[in-house]
Amino acid sequence: MTLDFSRPGILPCQAIEALIAAGAVTSATPFDADQVQPASLDLRLGARVWRVRASFLPGDRRVEERLKDVAMHQIDLEGGAVLEKGCVYIAELQERLKLPPGLLARANPKSSSGRVDVFVRLLTDRGLAFDDVAEGYDGPLYLEIAPQTFSVLVRPGTRLNQLRLKAGEPPRLETRSVGVELSEGIIGFRGRRHAGIIDLDREDGHDPRDFWEPLEARSRDGRPGELLLDPGEFYILASMESVEIPVDQAAEMTPIDPSVGEFRVHYAGFFDPGFGTDEAHGAGSRGVLEVRTHDTPFLLEHGQTVARLVYEPLTERPERLYGEGGSHYQRQGLKLSKHFRVWPEG
Template identity: 45%
Template sequence: MTRAASSKGILPYQHITQLIARRSITSEHPIEDRQIQPASLDLRLGKKAYRLISSFLPELSAISSRLNVLDFYQSDLVMYEMDLTQGAILEKGHVYLVPLLEQLDLPATLRARANPKSTTGRLDVFTRVVTDLNAGFDEIRAGYRGPLYLEVVPRSFAIKVRTGDSLNQIRFVRGDATVSDSALQKLHGTDPLLFHNASPPKALPQKEFRTDRGLFLRIDLTGSAREDAVIGYRAKKNSHVIDLAKIGHYAALDFWEPLKRHRQDSLLLEPEEFYILASKERIRVPPGYAAEMVAYEAACGELRTHYAGFFDPGFGYGDGKMRGTQVVLEVRPHDVPFLIHDGQTFFKVVYDRMLTVPTQVYGTALGSSYQRQALTLSKHFKA
């Protein structure tokens, strides 16, 4: 299903290429075609990383003024700097700030928002974009002109990164792009957005399609329904470095503990442990839309259900014949143990309109890694 072009929405692939041509997005290193996604642009790490004492927000001063000091021993923020051009290891639990290769010069009508890439989230690497004179992370005000910085905090694994690696992505938005609950209900009736994860997958009946400022999905703790089915993974506390350049290289069992189906189809989440789980439903994003997982309300439990959460147009949709793709969740409970059950409402997805349908949609043509995923670790692990 396609939509007519709108005056409000997320900029698609072809408009991002125009922003680059007009120098609204610039870089000393030419922007590569591989960076441009159906509704976002991959951002690249620059030449240096700064090990920080803590996270911070630069509401009152330019970030460069906090980094360009002659003696880091006199700095209230920076401990030391690292060269990324030949690769460097970012230790888990430490805070790093990396100037990105890309800079922005946005028109007054255009704002931007950043998200970790799916692979970044599945490695439990916490990232947030920071901009000058801003009181928040990941939100970039309309008309912003200046550099971009990425805060990076590996949580479960030490990682090796290099100049040019992409850990996060940015999308550009004009006006209010959010799709209302009533519009979601109508869209699902004509071009289903959710399917039961069955064989074959069947569209959710309208009575099971629940919305409240977004679309609710549930957690799957049965897997393939076999008694010994793997229903998730928990990160091991001690493991080796993961080199982000090595794809399909690592044995999963060296880094992850598989979680088997419990006889009561429940799972006890331990505080500050990191889990990879999957959704009960399959989700589809038609080409005229994009979607994003949003923070779960604290009233429903003290846990984070995702780190990455942006779905490009065409995710789980393809040429329109795909019947959705499961959502993989990066889960970390806080403060107290938290018991979850199969089929429990667990997270929410907000749909946004595209300004117009992208000329490229999510799928194999763009090297998309997770179009037909089930319960899937990051692409660095052997299948």
């Protein structure tokens, strides 16, 4: 495949695989067979992580140099290690970039990370912003990890975030509002403060009742549901609207207005082509909203707009669509992360 980045857009899976074959994306260990998604690349933890006393941006220095100022101790992930909630860590990633001119990248947490309230941000050498990779970047990748509600068990190879590669600056095709569903039945879950450890490589292996409290719809004066968000608590909610991503586009969920400042919605914002579409056999998928309040209680009402979906074009149609090989989140409604068994009936 000829690498041509003259057309602005997000790179599909076949272009990402071509970059890997050309040595523009390398790894300390062989790539996993399912690591390349329809329009993104999963990134994997390396063998070392540092407990740090503060978050930082490298600025005009390398991450390794800045670590000397803030590192408290180093942890070897071989065999697994627990990252404690309320602490901040910097981990080396297995993947490394050597991007050709005209190509840049942006990272985002994976859905499974956001749904267990693990806040992650990508760091690059001499980076001026989290999650953004400059055009032509040549260097290692690091990940800031801050578990908020649950302590988590990780290992080398654990996937917490993903990378979307872009040619130029793709135009925004459209923006759609996303409202919250609070009308009837169980409308969400609230994380339990004193739960156990979540093994992030163990799928369907945790009893959700040990980690989550279900929330039932509450109405007032004949109006459909509302939910009072308590400061410092973490909630899993769902969008009122179904989300569909055309096969030649990708989308990112963004805050409705950063100036609102009362709550943060959706840590993990990437939606791959084919999510929720008939062609990918998954019509009717909802967007799951990861919600955390800040300093004051906030009253959400059913249908209230809480986020926006921004659509961008791909450089070409991907050879694989989201959910074609099976997915935990295709056809989803309100759903916890893949680490948990289905919520019991009754």
